Amino acid sequence: MKRFLKFSFVLLAFVAASCGSKQNGQLIGVADRPSWKGINPYGMVYIPSGSLHIGVGDQDISNTFVQRPKAISIVGFFMDDTEITNNEYRQFVYWVRDSLAHAYLDHFYEDPKTGEERIDWEYKLDWEDEGLEDLYYQGGDRFAGKKEYDVRKFVFEYQWYDWQAAAHDKGRSNRNAFIKKKKVNVYPDTLVWIRDFAYSYNEPMTRNYFWHPAYDDYPVVGIDWHTANAFNYWRTKLWNAYESSKTGVNSEDFRLPFEQEWEYAARGGHELAPFPWGAYYMRNSKGCLLANFKPGRGNYADDGGLYTVKADAYFPNDYGLYNMSGNVAEWTNTAFYENAYSFIHDLNPDIRYDAKDDDPEAYKRKVIRGGSWKDVKHFLQTNTRHWEFQDTTKSYIGFRSALTYLGRSINDNF
Numbered sequence: 001m002k003r004f005l006k007f008s009f010v011l012l013a014f015v016a017a018s019c020g021s022k023q024n025g026q027l028i029g030v031a032d033r034p035s036w037k038g039i040n041p042y043g044m045v046y047i048p049s050g051s052l053h054i055g056v057g058d059q060d061i062s063n064t065f066v067q068r069p070k071a072i073s074i075v076g077f078f079m080d081d082t083e084i085t086n087n088e089y090r091q092f093v094y095w096v097r098d099s100l101a102h103a104y105l106d107h108f109y110e111d112p113k114t115g116e117e118r119i120d121w122e123y124k125l126d127w128e129d130e131g132l133e134d135l136y137y138q139g140g141d142r143f144a145g146k147k148e149y150d151v152r153k154f155v156f157e158y159q160w161y162d163w164q165a166a167a168h169d170k171g172r173s174n175r176n177a178f179i180k181k182k183k184v185n186v187y188p189d190t191l192v193w194i195r196d197f198a199y200s201y202n203e204p205m206t207r208n209y210f211w212h213p214a215y216d217d218y219p220v221v222g223i224d225w226h227t228a229n230a231f232n233y234w235r236t237k238l239w240n241a242y243e244s245s246k247t248g249v250n251s252e253d254f255r256l257p258f259e260q261e262w263e264y265a266a267r268g269g270h271e272l273a274p275f276p277w278g279a280y281y282m283r284n285s286k287g288c289l290l291a292n293f294k295p296g297r298g299n300y301a302d303d304g305g306l307y308t309v310k311a312d313a314y315f316p317n318d319y320g321l322y323n324m325s326g327n328v329a330e331w332t333n334t335a336f337y338e339n340a341y342s343f344i345h346d347l348n349p350d351i352r353y354d355a356k357d358d359d360p361e362a363y364k365r366k367v368i369r370g371g372s373w374k375d376v377k378h379f380l381q382t383n384t385r386h387w388e389f390q391d392t393t394k395s396y397i398g399f400r401s402a403l404t405y406l407g408r409s410i411n412d413n414f
Contacts, residue, residue, distance in 0.1 A: 034249050038410060041239070041403060043088075044078040045320040046410050047265050053272060054260060054383065055341060067385065068341040072349055074264045076409060079257060080400035082311035082322045083219035083330065084231070086210055089188070092231050095238075096156045096186050097135070097149065098125060105131050151187035158182060158233035162354065180354065184230045188222035189393035196395045205307065205395070217310045219328045219398040225366045225390035228256055228331050228399040235401065257402035259334035259367045259385070260349045266324040266370065266382040268317030274381050276317035276324040282377055290314060291326030292373045293380055300373070308373050325380035328398035329372040329388075336365035336387035355390060364390045372396035 040046075055069030099119055102108075107123040110116070125132075137143075137150045162178040169178070193205035209215050210222070223231075232254040240250040257265070267273040274280055277290050284290055289303035291314060300306050305313070308327055316322045334340075335353040344351055355364040365387040371379030374396050378384060388397060 036249060036406070038405070038407060039243075039251050041078055043080055043082070044401075044403065045081050046405065047074075047077050047079055047261075047319055048409065049076040050074060050264065050269075052260075052264050052267065054263060067383070068339075070341050070344070070346065072260055072344075072346045074261055075348055076405040077257075077261060078403040078405060079261075079265050079319075079321060080402075081316065081320055083328055083398045083400050085217050085311050086220045087216040089220040089223070089231065090210075090216075092234055093154060093186055095234065096154050100153065101125050101127075101132055101135060104134065105129065152185065154185060154187045155183050156186050156230055156234065158184065158230040160229070160233070164352075182226060182230075184224075184227045186227060186230060188220060189224075190222055192222045192393050192395040202395075217312070218308050219311050219323075221308070221328055221395050221398050222393045223331075223397070223399065224393045225256075225331050225388075231399075232256065232401055252404045252406060254401045254403050256331055256333040256399060258348075258350050259332045259369065260344075261402060262324075262330065262332050262369045263382055265319060265321055266317065268319045268321070268324075270318065274383070276321070276382065277315065278318075282380075291380055292323070293326040293371060294374055294376050305373060323370075325370055325382070326375075327373055328370075328396055329368045329375070329379070329386070329394075330370050331388075331397060331399040332367045332369055334367040336367045336385070361389060366390045368397055 051073045053071050055067050102119045107120045108117045109120045111118050135149055137148050159179060159181050162180055166178040188210050190206045190210055193202040235254045243250060266276050268276055270278045282289055292303050292305045292309045294300060295302045312322045317324060335351055340351055368386050368388050
């Protein structure tokens with residue numbers, strides 16, 4: 001009898017709870033979900049979903065089919081309208097510098113939600129504090145008695161998740177088996193301006209290019225592939241910290257664009273466009289050069305820039321992207337394989353390889369696109385593939401960020 005009364009009470013409580021709820025017994029989903037109207041990141045433009053044909057171009061003049069013809073589709077995404085500039089990248093460098101300074105001065109607090117120790121950014125930094133002396137060059141490392149930051153200490157650790165390995169593991173391993181970490185020095189390698197050119201006077205660029213206000217709006221260079229990824233990891237954390245304080249909803253991660261995303265964006269919506277402006281020629285109807293590259297047999301200044309130019313120089317393509325050809329070549333997320341077009345998928349092609357430090361050098365090749373201020377016309381074509389080692393820094397390679405759009409189309413939010 002007692003068991004029957006207990007069951008009856010539980011059943012009555014369940015019925016009462018059901019009748020008192022707003023669901024009324026219907027399948028209506030979880031209530032009080034946060035709203036999502038998409039984002040519009042500053043300095044980025046929206047590239048709509050679409051398809052394109054990739055493959056044979058001027059690069060494959062011998063018909064070796066290194067670039068086999070293929071029709072692919074790309075999901076919508078955001079992309080920076082310019083290459084990341086010195087001043088934009090400096091925000092990252094200063095954040096790392098300031099975080100080190102706060103750590104030296106023990107400016108921490110305990111996060112009440114996680115119990116973790118975090119930097120208290122409310123503290124105002126006194127750069128004359130003796131506790132910060134280790135941030136500067138000391139003794140014989142000082143040049144001409146100047147007090148300068150020891151940029152070798154500007155180290156940042158970024159993380160990424162190996163989704164491919166996790167998917168194939170099928171839940172057999174702990175999550176930490178797929179969390180990868182790497183420490184990088186975030187200060188640009190300014191010595192590339194000397195190292196890249198033999199018997200060429202470029203010391204003024206080494207001394208001034210990154211820090212001088214004259215070059216604030218020029219593309220950052222001297223950044224290897226790992227450091228570009230670290231920048232995007234930091235940029236994601238910066239954005240999510242802001243968004244979480246308002247809506248509690250994070251966005252997708254900032255990242256380097258994939259090779260085919262880059263080509264799709266560079267064409268500006270024009271099928272088989274050899275250059276971002278759509279034409280086959282490097283000059284407009286007035287005879288003006290349309291990009292910053294190496295015209296003719298080496299007349300660097302003919303296009304208006306001897307080295308790099310401002311990131312928004314020249315006219316943008318029809319998506320609103322500047323300097324997709326010329327100025328600086330750009331890192332992509334994609335690993336370089338000569339025959340990649342033979343086996344990549346036709347939906348959001350993505351071929352990656354996390355090369356280890358002790359891997360053969362050939363495994364460390366990453367695709368770069370767009371050509372640069374020191375390249376001839378051939379490398380500026382939207383379909384020309386080229387590569388560089390992931391741990392290499394150059395005076396002619398920069399990057400821009402991409403961000404996958406969440407949803408069918410940005411027009412759904414209007």
